[in-house]
Amino acid sequence: MRILWLKTELLHPLDKGGRIRTYHVLSALRQQHHVTYLTLDDGSAGADAVSRAAEYCDELIRIPFHASQRGSLRFYIELAANLCSSLPYAVARYRSSDMRQAIGKAVRNGSPDVVICDFLVPSINLPDSLRAPTVLFQHNVEAAIWGRHRDVATHIVKRRYMHEQWRRMYEYERAQTRRVDHVVAVSEQDLATFAMEYGVRSGSVAATGVDTAFFRARPGQSPVPGEIVFVGSLDWMPNEDAVLFFADQILPRIRDAVAAAHLTIVGRRPGPAVTELAVRERGIEVTGTVADVRPYLERAAVVVVPLRIGGGTRLKIYEAMAMERAVVSTTIGAEGLPLRNGDELLLADGPQEFADAVVGLLRQPTQAAALGKRAAQRVRSEFDWAHVAGAFAETCSQMVNSPQDPLASGNTI
Numbered sequence: 001m002r003i004l005w006l007k008t009e010l011l012h013p014l015d016k017g018g019r020i021r022t023y024h025v026l027s028a029l030r031q032q033h034h035v036t037y038l039t040l041d042d043g044s045a046g047a048d049a050v051s052r053a054a055e056y057c058d059e060l061i062r063i064p065f066h067a068s069q070r071g072s073l074r075f076y077i078e079l080a081a082n083l084c085s086s087l088p089y090a091v092a093r094y095r096s097s098d099m100r101q102a103i104g105k106a107v108r109n110g111s112p113d114v115v116i117c118d119f120l121v122p123s124i125n126l127p128d129s130l131r132a133p134t135v136l137f138q139h140n141v142e143a144a145i146w147g148r149h150r151d152v153a154t155h156i157v158k159r160r161y162m163h164e165q166w167r168r169m170y171e172y173e174r175a176q177t178r179r180v181d182h183v184v185a186v187s188e189q190d191l192a193t194f195a196m197e198y199g200v201r202s203g204s205v206a207a208t209g210v211d212t213a214f215f216r217a218r219p220g221q222s223p224v225p226g227e228i229v230f231v232g233s234l235d236w237m238p239n240e241d242a243v244l245f246f247a248d249q250i251l252p253r254i255r256d257a258v259a260a261a262h263l264t265i266v267g268r269r270p271g272p273a274v275t276e277l278a279v280r281e282r283g284i285e286v287t288g289t290v291a292d293v294r295p296y297l298e299r300a301a302v303v304v305v306p307l308r309i310g311g312g313t314r315l316k317i318y319e320a321m322a323m324e325r326a327v328v329s330t331t332i333g334a335e336g337l338p339l340r341n342g343d344e345l346l347l348a349d350g351p352q353e354f355a356d357a358v359v360g361l362l363r364q365p366t367q368a369a370a371l372g373k374r375a376a377q378r379v380r381s382e383f384d385w386a387h388v389a390g391a392f393a394e395t396c397s398q399m400v401n402s403p404q405d406p407l408a409s410g411n412t413i
Contacts, residue, residue: 001033001393001400004112004132005057006103006122008065008094010045012052015268015289016233017315018139021186022118024209026056028389033396034058038106040065040099040122061106063099070235071271088146088168091124099125107132113400123176133399134180137206140310141193143170145238148309148332152241174198182399184392187336206392208315208337209385214294215322217376221298223325226260226362229300231293231316235269238309242333246306246354247277247284253355255283258362266296297323301368302361305333306354317345318383321375326368328357344375 005026011019029035037057042065046052053060068074082089104127107115116135117123120142126134146169150162177183177194183203185191194200230246232239243265254261261283265274268289278286290296297303303320307330317334320327327345334347341347346361348354361368 001114001396002110002112003029003033003035003396004103004106004110004115005035005037005118006116006126007037007039007118008121010039010041010049010053010062011056012046012049016236018119020315021139021208022137023056024211024385025206025389025392028386029393029396030056030058033393036061036106036110036112038099038102039063040067040094040096042067059110061102063096063102065094065096065099067093086168086171087124088165088172090142090165090169091121091172094121095124097125100127103127103130114396116396117180120173120176123179133182135182135184135396135399136177136180137184138177138190138194139186141173141190141197143173143197144193145309146170149237149241152308170197182395184395189336204395206395207383207388208318209383209388210315210318210322210379212322212380212384215297215319217324218298223301223365223368224262224299225301225365226258226262227299227301228254228261228263228358228362229266229296229303229325230263230305231266231296231303231320233269234265234267234271234274238307239267240271240274241309242305242307243274243277245308246304247281249351250306250355250358251281251284253352254358254362257355257359261358261362264296264299266290266293293319294323297325300325301365302358303327304354304358305329307333310335318379321345321372321379324369324372324376326361326371327375328354328361330354339378344378345371 011023014020014023026035035057036059038061041062068078078093079089082092085092107130112132114135115130115132116137117126118137119139143166146166150159150166153159153162177198177200183194183200184206185194186206186208188205191203191205194203230243234240251263264285266287270286270288275286277284297320303325305317310332317327329345329347330349331347339345346357348357
């Protein structure tokens, strides 16, 4: 099978959940199928990103592109100009006539059996008519994320702006999920949303996985008492909101009970609001980009996922679980993961409830260790990437063999 995979970035470094998921799915697909990876390239990827593309594709097509940096003058000019657009800014900023032409050429010359649009954003450049079945691989329900941004916004101007972006994203996402031949979601919950909210008839689920060989606790590596760890890309707004929410409303309550509690925030590109936490607050460390998150997870007495905004599934939860660490998450933070509260992690939503859950684990390390071991056993038995990628390949094969209405009965992978 020949696969044309559409993306807006090279995958290395593997420092975001979406990149990690795509990398493992593609690496497994490439073992049995021919993969052409067509992507925008703004030059911001790692120095080895091009050479390492051979790990997940047979052919690489890069389209030069210059994306404005968040906080730059161009960024704010584009935001202002977008007020007159019907498109959400998160999509419109990636419009590229060069990419659209390259996709058409790749389909004409390469005769792919299936075209896969990875995330919603590349669909802005998807030609109207392609001589191949099209699949939209949706790692999130994008409109839900913007709706939650609106719900937590406190300033009236920001709230109104987020509402408008939610409205545009809802309309755009609805149109694109109905436009393609098949939608792959990352959870049963997301797939149900696509079906009920957008009227998607052909869809399936590619579950979240984890590299269980890489993420594994080393013998003799005990957690540091009082150590709380958050891991996540800090240039993603839901993660930034989660960290600020935790530091402002949850951590002080934890320290009222456990004075020595220490928070380590691990993640790439922290903004000023996050980096300033380490300056003004005692016992907070902000690492920025790290080469390997495992040493930080090993130190963790508790791993926290205090998300108030988000969609899709959280790879970082599975990684912490594979490292045998106790996890406390909000319901939104663990949304879409088939996990049981009290068995593999603890779920808590209000600031006091969340603080109490963390304090209980900090005070009872034996209970925390037992929770982590149960979590690791579940992850290793059910959520390895090899199974996920094999099921994704089966969906692609069904698309090729039954392009008119594949899997319309609602079968999931």
